[in-house]
Amino acid sequence: MALVQSINVSTGGIPKLPLPSCATTAIGLQGDGREHSKHATLDRAVSLFDIEIMRQLNTEGYNLVPGAIGENITVEGLAVQELEDGDCLHFSGGVVIELTEARKPCFVLDPLGVTLKKDIVGRCGYLAKVRTEGTFTIGDTIVVTKAIH
Template identity: 30%
Template structure:
């Protein structure tokens, strides 16, 4: 179980707060709103990187919540995810960094790669803010509420 605090993030997490907590972002502007309070990764990513020989388990890439059967990367900005009493609002894509290679050398190229047309593809999950807090437990169903159209694709936050 994890406790999510409205407007802050995961209780006790280093990235919880109203403003950015990631070192590089704090260095640029410490008063920037924290759009990265909760990190979600789709379970299917672990299967994908396993095809390239990497073993990754839930929680090892810094995510707070692991989903299954949900196209996280295809959600539009502003999608609300209801998990039990909790409401998360999706803000954008996680932009993975070199630290992933410290976990397993070469893994960054598996989660941050280029398509055949040369576009950057970010596969390391999505970021969200806590719009309504509460406790989330393993196995809680996730209800997806897309925002009104027009929908905007996720970009790195």
């Protein structure tokens, strides 16, 4: 079963720090800032990353915790990188998001390790827009609706 492991926000930059729950609107999670204007669009309102990839990166020598790479929602039991643009994630708390693009690593990750940007290519998570506003809560279950292409 896929579920929300951590909900993370910051006023800008990384790390994002955990909260037990957080309201979200079309522009993103309440209290979450984005330092770079290219990140502040409706199609990039929420970022996702799966804990399984984080654990794998930690076995490769990194010391990552939820929110470290700047993701808003850390999920468990959901292979985020296997999803596609247009797939919708329905959270048991009522929020619905639509995946818009695979996240690409950028210079923001540099303080976490000189090779992290290279090592995380293809497994950096996903960006999404908010389809239905509401509140994310740790432990929310997630159901995926595949996009029709």
